[in-house]
Amino acid sequence: xxxxxxxxxxxxxxxxxxxxxxxxxxxxxxxxxxxxxxxxxxxxxxxxxxxxxxxxxxxxxxxxxxxxxxxxxxxxxxxxxxxxxxxxxxxxxxxxxxxxxxxxxxxxxxxxxxxxxxxxxxxxxxxxxxxxxxxxxxxxxxxxxxxxxxxxxxxxxxxxxxxxxxxxxxxxxxxxxxxxxxxxxxxxxxxxxxxxxxxxxxxxxxxxxxxxxxxxxxxxxxxxxxxxxxxxxxxxxxxxxxxxxxxxxxxxxxxxxxxxxxxxxxxxxx
DNA sequence: ATGGCTTACAAAGTAAGA
Numbered sequence: 001x002x003x004x005x006x007x008x009x010x011x012x013x014x015x016x017x018x019x020x021x022x023x024x025x026x027x028x029x030x031x032x033x034x035x036x037x038x039x040x041x042x043x044x045x046x047x048x049x050x051x052x053x054x055x056x057x058x059x060x061x062x063x064x065x066x067x068x069x070x071x072x073x074x075x076x077x078x079x080x081x082x083x084x085x086x087x088x089x090x091x092x093x094x095x096x097x098x099x100x101x102x103x104x105x106x107x108x109x110x111x112x113x114x115x116x117x118x119x120x121x122x123x124x125x126x127x128x129x130x131x132x133x134x135x136x137x138x139x140x141x142x143x144x145x146x147x148x149x150x151x152x153x154x155x156x157x158x159x160x161x162x163x164x165x166x167x168x169x170x171x172x173x174x175x176x177x178x179x180x181x182x183x184x185x186x187x188x189x190x191x192x193x194x195x196x197x198x199x200x201x202x203x204x205x206x207x208x209x210x211x212x213x214x215x216x217x218x219x220x221x222x223x224x225x226x227x228x229x230x231x232x233x234x235x236x237x238x239x240x241x242x243x244x245x246x247x248x249x250x251x252x253x254x255x256x257x258x259x260x261x262x263x264x265x266x267x268x269x270x
Numbered sequence: 271a272t273g274g275c276t277t278a279c280a281a282a283g284t285a286a287g288a
Contacts, residue, residue, distance in 0.1 A: 003282085011276075011277065012276090012277055012284090012285085014278095023287075036277090036287085038277070038278065039278090063279090064277090064278050064285095065277095065278080065285090065286070065287090066288095107280070113288080114287055114288050115288075116286090116287090116288085117288080126286095157288070159287095168272095172272085176288080177288060178288060189276090195274065198280090213288075214272070215272065215274090215275080215288075216273090216274090216275040216276055216287095217271090217272070217273040217274045217275050217276095218271095218272090218273085218274080218275095219271090221272070223276070224271095226272070228288080230288080257276090259277080260275085260287080260288085
């Protein structure tokens with residue numbers, strides 16, 4: 001089965017419906033995973049999204065902040081929403097596609113906490129929360145039954161840029177939240193917890209710069225290019241060979257009132 | 271010059287993003 005899958009931190013779904021329409025018209029994803037929808041489920045623009053062809057929509061929102069949603073042209077079944085570290089924040093949504101067959105695929109949509117400004121667990125509770133969140137994800141995935149849950153895709157804004165080429169300056173970002181060694185280490189442990197494969201880096205070699213986020217504050221984001229790769233697409237080993245192409249749709253960063261994140265689009269043959 | 275902006279919200283100034 002061919003599947004065009006996209007993940008995008010939309011930074012308010014209500015403020016950026018026009019962007020979703022534009023993206024869908026140009027790239028026709030079968031499934032679009034959104035993060036930071038910033039609204040309650042009841043405020044989600046469901047009719048507008050359905051009219052774009054997404055007959056199957058699962059929403060895990062909350063008031064004002066965070067929130068994830070998975071939009072699909074294909075039938076999906078909601079499996080669960082995990083609330084790590086007991087904050088109750090809407091940061092995860094898992095769905096299954098392909099019904100209850102042997103070939104079904106579980107798709108996890110995550111919005112990992114950003115972690116605040118200061119990369120110090122003691123001085124900054126948000127940084128502590130981010131590390132705890134990543135640790136709980138690791139624990140949860142290492143407890144997963146590997147046989148029954150072997151075909152999995154994990155996408156989302158993981159808010160960590162692991163490689164030196166995932167940031168515009170490795171040296172200058174070593175003490176900046178998102179690229180500190182302790183975060184990179186937590187992400188590595190998460191990856192190892194289920195032998196996850198970094199799909200984006202399967203298509204772009206690790207010695208090439210690759211970003212998905214550019215600050216709103218740059219005068220000219222493309223010219224200064226001070227980006228980071230904060231958004232990710234991972235698969236379990238059973239799907240190692242399944243991705244056919246990957247592209248960061250960076251032109252979306254130039255559209256009217258853009259999100260500071262660009263969509264990541266992957267074509268799979270599942 | 272990695273914060274110069276942008277969002278949400280009991281609505282003018284905070285909190286948050288990263």
